[in-house]
Amino acid sequence: xxxxxxxxxxxxxxxxxxxxxxxxxxxxxxxxxxxxxxxxxxxxxxxxxxxxxxxxxxxxxxxxxxxxxxxxxxxxxxxxxxxxxxxxxxxxxxxxxxxxxxxxxxxxxxxxxxxxxxxxxxxxxxxxxxxxxxxxxxxxxxxxxxxxxxxxxxxxxxxxxxxxxxxxxxxxxxxxxxxxxxxxxxxxxxxxxxxxxxxxxxxxxxxxxxxxxxxxxxxxxxxxxxxxxxxxxxxxxxxxxxxxxxxxxxxxxxxxxxxxxxxxxxxxxxxxxxxxxxxxxxxxxxxxxxxxxxxxxxxxxxxxxxxxxxxxxxxxxxxxxxxxxxxxxxxxxxxxx
Amino acid sequence: xxxxxxxxxxxxxxxxxxxxxxxxxxxxxxxxxxxxxxxxxxxxxxxxxxxxxxxxxxxxxxxxxxxxxxxxxxxxxxxxxxxxxxxxxxxxxxxxxxxxxxxxxxxxxxxxxxxxxxxxxxxxxxxxxxxxxxxxxxxxxxxxxxxxxxxxxxxxxxxxxxxxxxxxxxxxxxxxxxxxxxxxxxxxxxxxxxxxxxxxxxxxxxxxxxxxxxxxxxxxxxxxxxxxxxxxxxxxxxxxxxxxxxxxxxxxxxxxxxxxxxxxxxxxxxxxxxxxxxxxxxxxxxxxxxxxxxxxxxxxxxxxxxxxxxxxxxxxxxxxxxxxxxxxxxxxxxxxx
Numbered sequence: 001x002x003x004x005x006x007x008x009x010x011x012x013x014x015x016x017x018x019x020x021x022x023x024x025x026x027x028x029x030x031x032x033x034x035x036x037x038x039x040x041x042x043x044x045x046x047x048x049x050x051x052x053x054x055x056x057x058x059x060x061x062x063x064x065x066x067x068x069x070x071x072x073x074x075x076x077x078x079x080x081x082x083x084x085x086x087x088x089x090x091x092x093x094x095x096x097x098x099x100x101x102x103x104x105x106x107x108x109x110x111x112x113x114x115x116x117x118x119x120x121x122x123x124x125x126x127x128x129x130x131x132x133x134x135x136x137x138x139x140x141x142x143x144x145x146x147x148x149x150x151x152x153x154x155x156x157x158x159x160x161x162x163x164x165x166x167x168x169x170x171x172x173x174x175x176x177x178x179x180x181x182x183x184x185x186x187x188x189x190x191x192x193x194x195x196x197x198x199x200x201x202x203x204x205x206x207x208x209x210x211x212x213x214x215x216x217x218x219x220x221x222x223x224x225x226x227x228x229x230x231x232x233x234x235x236x237x238x239x240x241x242x243x244x245x246x247x248x249x250x251x252x253x254x255x256x257x258x259x260x261x262x263x264x265x266x267x268x269x270x271x272x273x274x275x276x277x278x279x280x281x282x283x284x285x286x287x288x289x290x291x292x293x294x295x296x297x298x299x300x301x302x303x304x305x306x307x308x309x310x311x312x313x314x315x316x317x318x319x320x321x322x323x324x325x326x327x328x329x330x331x332x333x334x335x336x337x
Numbered sequence: 338x339x340x341x342x343x344x345x346x347x348x349x350x351x352x353x354x355x356x357x358x359x360x361x362x363x364x365x366x367x368x369x370x371x372x373x374x375x376x377x378x379x380x381x382x383x384x385x386x387x388x389x390x391x392x393x394x395x396x397x398x399x400x401x402x403x404x405x406x407x408x409x410x411x412x413x414x415x416x417x418x419x420x421x422x423x424x425x426x427x428x429x430x431x432x433x434x435x436x437x438x439x440x441x442x443x444x445x446x447x448x449x450x451x452x453x454x455x456x457x458x459x460x461x462x463x464x465x466x467x468x469x470x471x472x473x474x475x476x477x478x479x480x481x482x483x484x485x486x487x488x489x490x491x492x493x494x495x496x497x498x499x500x501x502x503x504x505x506x507x508x509x510x511x512x513x514x515x516x517x518x519x520x521x522x523x524x525x526x527x528x529x530x531x532x533x534x535x536x537x538x539x540x541x542x543x544x545x546x547x548x549x550x551x552x553x554x555x556x557x558x559x560x561x562x563x564x565x566x567x568x569x570x571x572x573x574x575x576x577x578x579x580x581x582x583x584x585x586x587x588x589x590x591x592x593x594x595x596x597x598x599x600x601x602x603x604x605x606x607x608x609x610x611x612x613x614x615x616x617x618x619x620x621x622x623x624x625x626x627x628x629x630x631x632x633x634x635x636x637x638x639x640x641x642x643x644x645x646x647x648x649x650x651x652x653x654x655x656x657x658x659x660x661x662x663x664x665x666x667x668x669x670x671x672x673x674x
Contacts, residue, residue, distance in 0.1 A: 201584050233584075247538050247570075247591055248602025254588035265585025269609065 005172035010039035013178035014151035032163035043275030060330035068310030083143030092214035193276030203267035221256035342509035347376035350515035351488035369500035380612030397667035405647030420480030429551035520635035530613030540604035558593035
C-alpha cells in the first residue's frame with residue numbers, strides 16, 4: 001500500500017488526504033496545529049463562483065474552476081452538513097460608475113441586468129440607493145470551517161501534530177506539499193502571502209437570502225449569509241505579510257456593506273480575522289510533480305475553497321496512478337523557472 | 338477609627354477609598370472583580386474637559402466639573418505616571434454644517450475659531466477637507482486604566498473580592514455605594530446603563546499631538562492619542578443595555594475618525610470595547626447621604642473620570658466630618674422622588 005505524507009492540514013491538504021484514504025492509500029497529514037485556525041480557509045467566506053474576476057484572461061484557470069465547481073455536490077455528499085447552499089449570488093452596483101464597472105462582468109458572464117427595484121424584489125434588504133444588479137443563480141456558497149471540521153473528522157487518526165521543516169524527515173513513498181503560504185519555505189517555489197481582512201457579523205437570520213457580491217463607490221465587498229445568522233463580510237486584498245486588522249480595512253468593508261445593506265448596521269460585529277492567501281506569480285495554483293518523490297498542491301490564492309475537490313482528485317490520481325490529467329498542464333509547479 | 342465599606346472598585350469607588358485611607362479611615366473596597374475590567378472606566382478615553390456639551394443648561398454640574406478639573410494636578414501627583422497630558426484639545430469641524438454646529442460650542446467656551454490651514458499648522462495630520470477648528474488649550478487627558486491601576490496599587494490589601502448584593506451584609510459604620518450602574522439594584526435609585534462603543538487603534542506614536550474632539554458629517558467623535566501610539570476613538574451613545582459591538586457603531590466611529598485624520602487608516606485596530614455609562618434622569622451624578630449609614634456616589638454618566646477627584650473629596654468630607662459641601666446640594670440622591 002502506498003504510503004503518502006501530506007504536509008499541511010488546511011482544506012487542500014485535508015481534501016487530498018481524504019481522497020487518498022477513500023482510494024485505499026496509507027495517508028498521514030502533518031500539521032503543527034491540526035485543530036488550528038491559521039489557514040486561509042479559516043478566514044475564507046466560501047463563495048463557489050467559477051465565473052469570477054480571474055476568469056477574463058486565464059481560460060485554463062476557468063476550466064479548472066468549472067471542473068471543481070461540478071464536483072462540489074459529490075464532495076459535500078460525503079461530508080454531511082457543511083453549509084452548502086445553492087440559493088445563488090446577487091451582484092449589486094451602487095452608483096452609476098459602479099454599474100459601468102459591474103456591467104462589464106455581467107456581460108462576460110451572460111447575466112441579465114436587473115433594475116434597482118427588480119433587485120429589491122428578490123432581496124428586500126438591499127438599499128434603495130443601489131442602482132442595478134444581476135442574479136448569478138449558479139454561484140453558491142459553502143462554510144469552509146464546517147468543511148474543514150468534517151474532513152478532520154473523516155481523517156481523525158491520520159492527523160499528525162508535527163511541524164515539518166524538511167521534507168526528508170518524512171518516512172513516506174510520496175510527499176504531497178499542500179502547505180499554502182508555507183510551501184515557499186519547504187520547496188523554494190514562488191508563493192507569497194496576500195493579506196485579506198474579513199469580518200463576521202451576526203444578527204437575526206433571514207435579513208439576506210442570497211450571497212451578495214457588490215461594488216459600492218468603487219469598494220468591492222461580498223456578503224455571505226449563513227443559515228444561523230452569521231454574515232461574512234470580505235475582503236481586503238493587500239500585498240502585505242503582516243497580520244494586523246487596520247482601521248482603514250475594517251472601515252472600507254463596513255462602509256461598503258452598509259451602503260449596500262443598511263440593515264446590517266444593527267448586526268453584532270463578532271469577529272475580525274486577517275488571513276493570507278497563497279499567491280503565485282500568475283495567481284494560478286501550483287499543481288503537479290516537483291521531483292520523483294514530491295508532489296505540490298499549493299498557491300490557490302483566492303480559489304482554495306472552490307478548487308479543493310478537483311485538486312483532491314487530480315493529485316490523488318497523480319499519486320496513485322502516475323497519470324497527469326491534461327487539466328494540470330497549465331499549472332506545473334516549475335512554470336516560473 | 339471609622340470603618341467604611343466602599344461598594345464598587347471602579348474609578349469613583351477607588352478614588353473615594355484612597356482619600357479615606359489618606360485621611361486615616363479604616364476602609365475596604367468590595368468588588369467581585371477587583372482586578373477586573375467591567376467598569377465604565379475601562380472603556381473611557383479620559384478626556385478632562387469641563388466645558389463640554391452638558392455645560393449649556395446645567396450650571397451646577399459645570400461648577401462641579403470645574404472644581405474637579407482643578408483638583409487633577411494634585412490627584413495625579415499621588416499616583417505617578419497615569420498619562421496626564423496637558424497638550425490640549427483641538428476641536429474640528431469637517432463640513433460647513435459641522436462648522437455651524439461646532440461654532441455654537443466654540444462661542445459658548447469663548448474659543449477663537451481657526452481656519453482649516455491654521456488647524457493643520459497645529460496638527461499636520463488633519464485632513465485637508467476639515468473646514469475649521471478651535472483650540473481648547475485647557476482640555477487635557479488622562480489614561481483611566483493607568484489611574485485605576487495606580488489606585489488599586491495604593492489600596493492593595495484593602496480590596497475585597499466580593500459581590501455585594503445586600504448592603505446589610507457589610508460590617509461597617511458607613512457604607513459608600515459607588516457601584517456605577519450596579520447602584521440601581523443595591524439602592525433602588527434611578528440609574529440606567531447608556532451603552533457606548535469605543536475603539537482603540539495603535540500605530541507609530543506622533544501622528545497626533547492633541548486630543549481631537551470633532552464632528553464629521555454630523556458624526557461626533559473624539560480621538561485621544563497616548564504617548565505609546567494608542568489612539569482611543571469614541572464613542573457611540575445608545576440607550577441600550579446590551580454589550581454588542583455593532584457594524585453600524587464601529588463603522589460610524591471609523592468613518593468620522595478617518596474623515597478627520599486620514600492617516601489613521603494604517604493604524605491597527607487593536608480593541609473594540611463596549612461599556613455602559615451610569616446615567617440618571619438629569620444625567621447629573623447622585624452624591625450624598627441616602628440614610629444614616631449609607632452614602633451614594635454614582636451616576637456620573639459621561640463624567641466619571643473627570644469627576645473622580647472632587648467626588649473623592651466631597652464624599653470623604655461627608656463620611657468623616659458629616660459636613661455636606663454646598664457643591665453637593667444639586668446632586669442629592671433623592672432629588673427624583
